[in-house]
Amino acid sequence: MSEILAELRGVSRSYQKGKEKVEVLHELDMDIPVGDFVAIMGPSGSGKTTLLNMLGGLDRPTSGTVKVGGAELSSMSNNQLSNWRSTHVGFVFQFYNLLPVLTAQKNVELPLLLTNFSAKERAERAAIALDIVGLADRARHRPAELSGGQEQRVAIARAIVSDPTLLLCDEPTGDLDRETADEILKLLQVLNSEHGKTIVMVTHDAQAAEYAKRTLHVDKGQLESRAAA
Amino acid sequence: MRFLNQIVAVTRLNILNLPQRIATSVVAIVGVTAVVLVFAAVLSMAKGFERTLTAAGSDDVAIVLRSGATSEMMSGFSHEQTQQIANLPGVRRDGDRPVSSAELFVIVDVPKIKTGKDANVPFRGVDASAFGVRDDVRIVDGRMFETGKNELIVGRGAQLEFAGLETGATVRFGRVDWEVVGAFTAGGSVSESEIWTDTPVLQDAYRRGASYQSVRVRLDSPESFAAFSDALASDPRFDVDVYTERDWYASQAEATAGFIRLLGYPVTFLMAIGAVFGALNSMYASVSSRGTEIATLRALGFGPVAVLVSTIIESTLLALVGGLVGGALAFVVFNGFRVSTLGSSFSQVVFDFAVTPDLLTQGIVVALIIGFVGGFLPALRAARLPVAQALREL
Ligand SMILES: Nc1ncnc2c1ncn2[C@@H]1O[C@H](COP(=O)(O)OP(=O)(O)O)[C@@H](O)[C@H]1O
Ligand SMILES: [Mg+2]
Numbered sequence: 001m002s003e004i005l006a007e008l009r010g011v012s013r014s015y016q017k018g019k020e021k022v023e024v025l026h027e028l029d030m031d032i033p034v035g036d037f038v039a040i041m042g043p044s045g046s047g048k049t050t051l052l053n054m055l056g057g058l059d060r061p062t063s064g065t066v067k068v069g070g071a072e073l074s075s076m077s078n079n080q081l082s083n084w085r086s087t088h089v090g091f092v093f094q095f096y097n098l099l100p101v102l103t104a105q106k107n108v109e110l111p112l113l114l115t116n117f118s119a120k121e122r123a124e125r126a127a128i129a130l131d132i133v134g135l136a137d138r139a140r141h142r143p144a145e146l147s148g149g150q151e152q153r154v155a156i157a158r159a160i161v162s163d164p165t166l167l168l169c170d171e172p173t174g175d176l177d178r179e180t181a182d183e184i185l186k187l188l189q190v191l192n193s194e195h196g197k198t199i200v201m202v203t204h205d206a207q208a209a210e211y212a213k214r215t216l217h218v219d220k221g222q223l224e225s226r227a228a229a
Numbered sequence: 230m231r232f233l234n235q236i237v238a239v240t241r242l243n244i245l246n247l248p249q250r251i252a253t254s255v256v257a258i259v260g261v262t263a264v265v266l267v268f269a270a271v272l273s274m275a276k277g278f279e280r281t282l283t284a285a286g287s288d289d290v291a292i293v294l295r296s297g298a299t300s301e302m303m304s305g306f307s308h309e310q311t312q313q314i315a316n317l318p319g320v321r322r323d324g325d326r327p328v329s330s331a332e333l334f335v336i337v338d339v340p341k342i343k344t345g346k347d348a349n350v351p352f353r354g355v356d357a358s359a360f361g362v363r364d365d366v367r368i369v370d371g372r373m374f375e376t377g378k379n380e381l382i383v384g385r386g387a388q389l390e391f392a393g394l395e396t397g398a399t400v401r402f403g404r405v406d407w408e409v410v411g412a413f414t415a416g417g418s419v420s421e422s423e424i425w426t427d428t429p430v431l432q433d434a435y436r437r438g439a440s441y442q443s444v445r446v447r448l449d450s451p452e453s454f455a456a457f458s459d460a461l462a463s464d465p466r467f468d469v470d471v472y473t474e475r476d477w478y479a480s481q482a483e484a485t486a487g488f489i490r491l492l493g494y495p496v497t498f499l500m501a502i503g504a505v506f507g508a509l510n511s512m513y514a515s516v517s518s519r520g521t522e523i524a525t526l527r528a529l530g531f532g533p534v535a536v537l538v539s540t541i542i543e544s545t546l547l548a549l550v551g552g553l554v555g556g557a558l559a560f561v562v563f564n565g566f567r568v569s570t571l572g573s574s575f576s577q578v579v580f581d582f583a584v585t586p587d588l589l590t591q592g593i594v595v596a597l598i599i600g601f602v603g604g605f606l607p608a609l610r611a612a613r614l615p616v617a618q619a620l621r622e623l
Binding site: 099 | 231234235238242245246521522525526527528529530531532533534616617620621
């Protein structure tokens with residue numbers, strides 16, 4: 001059994017909807033070993049994003065504990081969580097969330113502003129990240145000048161540039177055609193196998209899930225495991 | 230360093246995004262511009278007024294008025310008293326004559342060039358000694374009036390502001406026709422707003438007998454004021470107040486300048502409240518239009534304080550632009566702008582607005598305060614943005 005990177009214990013998350021309390025996650029347990037590539041599937045509204053946000057310290061459980069890389073997220077302050085995110089986790093969103101006014105290069109450099117690297121080092125590291133995702137020649141383009149697949153590659157470069165162990169991808173191919181989606185998924189596989197990134201990927205696309213090492217399903221606020229294809 | 234990096238980066242993004250919210254930003258800027266413009270206009274008026282009244286105020290000239298008189302109008306001396314005052318210790322002597330000027334002061338109505346409405350203008354009876362107790366009085370057009378004749382000279386300021394006072398013109402004051410024979414300057418001081426003639430002629434025209442209203446003396450030195458003032462106070466023949474010319478002008482200016490400011494500060498304050506709402510509106514729009522961007526930055530690890538500070542900086546920068554534009558406009562439009570107003574001696578004082586660096590600095594400070602106040606609540610909202618929720622609202 002390999003080392004555990006993330007550990008969720010009895011995690012519940014409920015939202016207040018008007019007078020009603022809606023429990024999205026219910027006493028959920030999850031272990032993610034280092035080097036895992038896990039797909040999380042489930043119908044829309046089942047709590048996949050909520051679960052991912054727990055792992056990334058963007059949301060807090062109503063009860064239960066979230067530990068990632070030995071850090072107990074549920075007991076950290078918002079400021080501590082910000083700092084923690086900047087070094088330990090990279091996010092990839094369905095709609096890329098690039099900043100339209102910045103070039104690809106500057107978008108990728110953003111997380112490095114939270115480090116002590118010099119401007120020169122930041123530029124070098126961002127260039128390496130762009131090279132890994134195969135976009136070295138698009139560094140000076142702005143998001144509007146890139147295709148959807150290219151934008152997602154820039155977003156992935158941004159997610160890995162500060163060398164986090166954990167990549168959290170929320171429907172990373174949800175806005176892409178099949179062919180482009182496959183390229184992005186292959187890139188994630190490479191990041192997992194060759195660069196040692198532990199990846200948690202939310203998707204409702206079964207074909208996308210096949211690129212992962214295993215697939216978990218969210219159902220009624222709990223996880224159920226099915227054999228990977 | 231990292232913290233500074235964050236603030237600089239987020240501020241830069243805010244500013245790069247500005248073109249997308251140009252309308253609300255311009256409204257905010259214009260609001261601040263208006264405040265600073267009005268602020269600078271009002272205060273430059275007060276400042277210009279003070280400056281004009283104290284411009285030529287000397288420390289070695291003393292003005293003597295009857296005790297309790299707050300203007301020359303309320304004062305009065307006999308010829309004998311003016312002589313006695315002139316011969317007190319501390320007064321400079323030119324040969325065996327004291328350098329002193331006993332003056333008569335009446336008010337005449339003259340129409341303003343701009344409005345055609347009558348305004349009060351001081352009409353002063355003087356003799357040649359008036360030049361000895363004032364600095365820098367010069368005939369700049371025509372000539373000096375001749376004694377015993379119905380001739381007068383007009384201050385440059387009065388000539389520019391009031392109708393019918395051109396050199397060579399004839400005017401009627403106090404049932405007498407007067408010929409304007411010249412114009413004078415007085416170093417920009419309040420004397421330039423006056424009309425001067427020969428004292429005995431003025432006494433006749435206004436049936437004042439041999440009475441005077443003020444005595445001006447040139448002192449040996451500014452230090453002699455104490456000796457002169459003591460001599461007046463200890464002499465039972467007099468019941469008078471004495472001022473240095475500078476103090477007298479300052480006291481005359483104070484009431485009016487204070488009054489202008491009294492009006493100006495509340496007006497500025499009310500307008501500033503309006504401008505704060507403009508800034509608030511602009512910054513709330515900014516924060517809500519950047520919700521996803523802020524949430525993304527927060528997800529990447531940017532801290533709430535960096536978001537807070539950079540939002541305040543954006544708002545303050547917008548206000549600074551407004552303030553600079555307002556200050557520049559005020560300077561261009563109002564600096565040197567010439568007006569006349571009712572001085573506290575119930576007479577027209579012609580003066581220029583003075584938009585001083587000091588005043589511009591105050592205007593910029595007002596702008597920065599508006600920017601800070603208007604940016605604070607939106608900044609707080611930005612910093613407290615629930616990240617997970619904002620990321621959903623794509
Ligand atoms: N801030 C919120 N307030 C109320 N309900 C919320 C909030 N965020 C999410 N939800 C609800 O929680 C449920 C799960 O949402 P989510 O985790 O986004 O699901 P998924 O990503 O699987 O589609 C949904 O029903 C959603 O409406
Ligand atoms: Mg979702």
